[in-house]
Every structure is written in structure tokens, then in C-alpha cells.
Amino acid sequence: MLAPFSASTYALQLLADCCRGLFHLKLRPDTTVFDKDLVVETTKFGIVKPNIDHIYSGQVVGDPSSRVYGGLHNGVFEGSIQSRWGRFYVEGAHKFFARRTPFHSVMYAAEDAGIPHKGWCGVNSETTRWMQQLAVASERARKPESKPEDFYYDVDVDGKQAGKDGTDRRRAKGASRPRRTYRVCGLYVQIDHLLYRHFAQIDNDAVRTRERLSTLIAGHTARASDIYRHTDFYGVEDVRFSVHKIKINDTSNCPSKKNPFCLDKMDPTLFLLTTAKSANFDEYCLAYTWTYRDFESGVLGLAYVGNSTTNTLGVCDKNRLSAEDPSQPQRGLTRLSLNTGMVTFVNYNAYVAQAVSEITFCHEMGHNFGSPHDTPDGSPCAPGDGKGGNYIMYSHASYSRKPNNRLFSICSRGNISEVIKPMVEGKSPRENCFQGKLVGPLCGNGIVEAAEQCDCGYTEADCLEPCCYARRNSVNAPGCTLKPGKQCSPTAGPCCDKDCKLMPTTTVCSPETECREKALCTSNNASCPVGKPKGNNTVCHKGSQVCISGECAGSVCLKYGLKGCTLVGSQYNLDQKCLVACKGEDGKCREACEHPKMKAYCGVKMVPGAVCDGTRGYCDVFQKCRRSDEQGPLTRLEQALFGGKTYNTVTGYIAAHPFLSVVYFLIFVAFMVLFFRCFSVHTPSNNPHKPSRKFRETLRNPKSFFCPFGSHLRGPLDRSSGR
16 A cells, blocks of 8 residues: 655555565665666667656654665555564566466565576686686787777776877886776666566556566665675775666567577576677676576576786686687687676575575675675585575575675685775776766756756657656756746646646645645745644544654553454454454453543444554454455365466376376367267358257267267157257
């Protein structure tokens, strides 16, 4: 249930049986994981307007240490919830069930996500050897004997390219650069045609598909930032990630074979190499291709491991001439961007839960930053489940039950520090591509944020008012600023009229509610102030709740010094379990009117969506207590006929008795043929002058085919006139 808190904040009430009740989420728009100049490009439509205004972050009400992040699609929340009870994920049911389900979402604890025990990361002894050879070959290709145009010039602290005046500013290994303390790694995320097609099946709409993909990207990027920025890589802290560009490859150019990712069969190594060859990613810290390709051995990801010896591969590496296969240099050189990686979202024909894909993404970026896998088993860097669990960079996935499972080991932190610390200190040939700070506001998304005066859209075609400059405008004025002579913009709030003037202070911009007084416009701002909260314990929601700090959030029992509770037990029917109940000093839960102070509350019921029967159910729209795991008769019938248990029983019998299974199948087919042949009825003609056919005429050969049955039916039907 989504209800407004204020102009820019929303409350989302979510029932989750796995976490002992309701989660009350307080959310607000959040686009900070995207760069202010985010570019979204598609193969079919070219550059398109970013669709990111559906992404929110916030907290669980009553849990200040919690963090919620996700997106709203058709009013349904999808994302992650980090709370005092653990980490939970809410994902669409369509991701996990092939058939339509009576529920739209699945909520699960991170520790319950299915993690493959085989494969998982594509970095092994063979790929490591290949990458080491590639690092040496890339270092050789960077030597002075290369052509001048093969060199890439340094970027100074202001971000301008050096060397444009003809001066060669290439630096020798170990030469000092000005120290930069920037910590934001800019990402390029490419969606291949298989992942796009998987998401496009949900809505069959290009815009909504892009929105769902942007939510997926935002969630993974936010999770990576949460993990990396809280890790001290021995002198380098607060590393974050920001998405600079999203490239979406749909299926439109696969028939022409212009898209190299459209090959039917690609192993993880070839897919990663195709990513490295696909474009020049010098503008980005890292570039990733996300796919829905089911690789052999259950591989979920692969990335180039940053090399601290040659200062090549991985984070901030530059596009250069290199051999695709260093073991076969005769095949020639090609340009490769080795600051790349890949992640897939399918594993053994099953969708990979977000809890798993997020850690896969963080793990592969750990390789880019210079960390190999944690080894050997039993060492402080790979202690096993008995000693706090394995760390993020362990070669196989670990469940979230152990404290180490979402941390970097001392070995990983040391290896990563050897790559990025000299880089940020200017003591490495590897250019520091980290940026200064993460800029949140995005001009053009229709939301007035931070220093924006207004925001009417991305282009002038989107801007439907005369007050504000669009992000891209014909006069090249700064986007999201007011036009000359205009006081305000309607996009900044309801206190601005269509003529770009502030409304008088007598204008009611927010009506009175049960818990807040009405709000009036001010003389200096287009936004509407929050109405003054009414006193605590003011009754609301038809007498079932009271106001707390301006929100209808407390039980009415609080007004009388009691505590709210729910009626539990077989002595109460479904209607009674939704009655308002209170707990007194004796600790017993009774219906509200059984308490002397609350005689007037007999029959008062809780609002739809409230928890009932302990935490095992919720009150539906008819104010009857419904179990949260309750299923309707059609769902139970479907599961009985087509559920996993029935399917396994049938397939098991077929495997054990193949001959009898074939005989039974043939008998069934013969019975169906006889049934339809004997009992088929011709559709009556719509011609009123044409008599209806008799039943015996519906049989092709009644006498020769099934004579006794036909003779038995012929007499009485023949005597009926007209049919």
C-alpha cells in the first residue's frame, strides 16, 4: 500500500511472513548512483531519456540503522531491505515462476538465496595464466616503439586532456603525478540482447523494460558502494561507484550480425574478450556486460584481474593494441579494453536471485581492483565456515549467515591496495580515473533536487510550461533554471501558478488530514510546507489508530495507556481476529471494549493491511483475517495437478516403468479417439429452413463402427421431431 508522506517522500507498507510482520518503509527518490550526465543508449532508438525517477531509497520506520533501496514498478516495490533482523530482498514473482502466480512478489532473506556450489567465478588456473600472459603482452605493446597515435595522454586534475599542444607527456614507470584523493569509480554497463529479451517479456514495452533494467543496475551499484566504501584498503577508503553510461542491446541488430554478442555459443572467456573488443572504454573506470547466458559449469561472472606488477588490466586500464591470444602472437594485434568484466543472471536455466548477483558483481570488481581468489583453505584469508566464514573473494560462493561472507579478507585488501594506492598517490603509470565526488541531482528527470530551481524535463518537447529551461534547450541556457522574469515553476511545487507567479499566502496547498492541519503557501517558495502535526493520540483511521508525530501510526490503545496487540487462538473467528485489541498491565490481550476505559470501542476493526493473528496474517479489504501464506482453491488445484511433487511422481514412474508408460499413453489416446468420434455433435446451422441433423448422422459409419451403440440410440432420437 503506497501512501504519500509529503511532496517528495512516500510510505510503503509491506507484509512479509518471513520477517515476523510488516515492514513499514519510508522512501524518497534517490538517483545518486547515477552520474549527473548519465547517458542511456539503445541500438534501436539511439540516445534516449534516462528513466530513473522510479528509484527510491529510505529506511524501515522505527529502525534508524536500516537501509532500503529499490524501484517502484506499477506500484510494486522491488529491491533490498537491510534491517536489524537481517538483509531481505523483494523481487517480482515472474523471475522465479514460469506460470502466473496469485502473488506479484517474492520476499526472501539473503541467507536463503540459492548459491551454486560448482563454478561460480570463471577465474581459474587456466584463465589466470591467460590473463598474466595478456598483461605482459599489453605492457610490451605500451613500449615507445609503438606508433604515437597508440598512446593515450594523461588527464590532469581538472579532467582536461594533457598533451594536446604536441608535447609528449607520457610518464615512465614510477614517475610521480599530483596526488588525487578522488574515490568514485565511473561505470559503463552494457545490457546484451538476451538479458533485454528476458526483461522485455514482462511488460512488452520498451520504456518500462528500460526502467526495470535501470532498477537492476542501480541496486547492484548501490550494494557495491555500500561494501567498498566501508572497506579500508590500507590507506584507500570510501571507494564508491557511479553509473555513467548504460548501453542496451536489443535484438534488432542480431539478424544483420552487427552485434558481436549475438553469437549462439560463447564460453565465458570469449564473452569477456568480446566485451574488451566491443568499444574503447577509456572514459570509464570499469565497463561491464550483463547477460542472460547460461554458461557451462555454472559460471556467473568473469573479469580481468588487475596486475600490480605490469600496471595493466583491471581498474582504470586503457585501451591498447594487444594480442587476443598471447600464446599465438602470429594471429596479430587488436585493440582491447581490459578494464572490463561480465556477469550473467541465469544459472542452470534458473534466474539468479539478486542476493547472489550482487555479490557476484562485487566479487568480479574485486578482481578488477587487483585481488585474486582467497587461498589456501584454512588460512586466515579462507578460514571456512567454522571461523566466521569465507570472504567475498573466496573462489566459491558463500551463504550470508557468516560475518565474513560480505567482507574483504586481509589478503584481498592488501592485493587491492597494491593496485589502487600507488594509483591515487600518483606513483603508478596506471592513470587515476577515480572522480571527485558523487553528484546526485539529475536535471531532466522531472524532480526538483538540490540546487535546481525547476525541472520540466529533458528536452523542450518534454517541457510543458513557460517558466523553466529544459536540460537541452535551443538557447543553450543552463538547464533546470528559471527563465528571465519568472518567479517560480509549477515543477517546484503547488504554490506556483501556470503564469510562473507565486500564489498568495491564503492559498491552501495541502488539505487538513486526520493527523495534520492544513498547510498554506508561503510568499517566497513554490513548495508546500508540511502541515502542523495535530496532537499525539488524536484518533484516526476510523477510531482504530492514533496520530504519532503527524502520522497515523499508533494503536488507539496508546491513548488509554494500553498497548496494542492482536487476538490469537481458535476461539476467535476470522472477523474477530481483525478487531482492535489491547494489552493491559496483566499482559493479556483482549478486545478493546473489554477494558473499562474503552467501552465505546466494541466492534471497531483494524484497517485493511494491518497484521492479525499474531504475525501470521493480515486484514483484507473485507476486514477478515487472511493468512499471509493462504492460497485459493484454483491455486491449490493447479499445484496438485502441475506442482513439483506431482511432476516428480509422474517422471519417476515413467523412468521406472517405461514400457507400461507407453502402453498407458496409447490406451489413453485410443480412448480419446473413440470418445470424440462417438460423441461429437455437429454445430447446428443458423439457417432456420434447414433441419437439424440427427445424432446418428454425426457418426461417420455408425453401423460398421459401433453398431450396438448406434442401434440403441437410433430409436428414441429418430422419433423426436426436428431435433
